[in-house]
Amino acid sequence: MKHIFAVVVLALLSVTTYAHTPKGEPPVKKMKSNSVQHIVLFKFKPETTPEKLKEILAAFEALPSKIKEIKGFQWGTNNSPEGHAHGLTHAFILTFDSEKDRDAYLPHPAHKEFGSIVGPWIADLTVVDFTNQAK
Template identity: 80%
Template sequence: MKHLITLVALALLSVTTYAHNFNSEPPAKKMKATSVQHIVLFKFKPETTPAKLKEILDAFQALPSKIKEIKDLKWGTNNSPENHAHGLTHGFVLTFDSEKDRDAYLPHPAHKEFGTIVGPWIADLTVLDFTDQAK
């Protein structure tokens, strides 16, 4: 009987371990040593309508299809409980393989066109770029 309980316990342990690993997210991929994260934070003017905001967001999300140097785009609205956003409401993180690719993006006609769409509606803007220095 003691052996049966041990076998059942081991079987349950292996099943729960397998289930945990099966449902786990894949480990995050480390950036290339030269990758650049381009972070853009927007605060929109109060008169920005939901329809205008949707147009702006759609235009930003279309940039990777127009600019080959953009390797990834993530974005979202602020949900931090820390109250340090200074009115910034929307954040975007664009990934480039290198500073050279980021530098090609900045004057790109599609990026300039996006600037004409978003520019009149921006109350404040913060941009920060970095290359991963984590070991």
Template identity: 90%
Template sequence: MKHILTIVALALLSVTSYAYQPTNEPPVKKMKANVVQHIVLFKFKPETTPEKLKEILAAFEALPSKIKEIKGFQWGTNNSPENHAHGLTHAFILTFDSEKDRDAYLPHPAHKEFGGIVGPWLADVTVVDFTNQGK
């Protein structure tokens, strides 16, 4: 009996070893087709204090809890060594399941309220949206 179990274990090991073929290609996480990425880049006026900046960031971070169409929210400060930021310091990526959801977000009262909070402190803003075309 012990001999049969050893043979079965070796057979299973050889099958699983054969099935796993490591590659040199990095794993690719695919986004759902038609997902909309809403990219927002801010350049703040020089007079924006650290306290005001903290208030603005907290208000932006609160939007996903107020607007159900926002499915993902990421942000960070520029750390690119390429020197092409044109003074833009903060980047935000909001993810929506569709253009319809993004379009519902734009006039949403919570988004409009946030615009009133951040608007007076902005020296520049860039917004780019794209629908995932990846394969």
């Protein structure tokens, strides 16, 4: 009887999990508490057209599908009212399970290819990595 109950509970859990996953989107990957956050901030050259910017953003968004070590990817444009952005307009956060995974990402051919796409259009950039210390 206990085995039947366990099977029913597991089946309900799997159905509930599937029902809460939006169609067409992969399930969110669970990130480790000591994950590495790779933060990239861009300031684009004034001659960067909206079309070129769209191409660059699409290329960056494609990296998680090409590089298995990327466990999380977020990006957005600066909307801080504080006035300390120094012209940096776009922020990206890539999450890795470890420094080893981050280190595998850096020389990855897909990352290098992205660098060749974005490089000519960058006026300035900042990169900061940290290992999550939050409990």
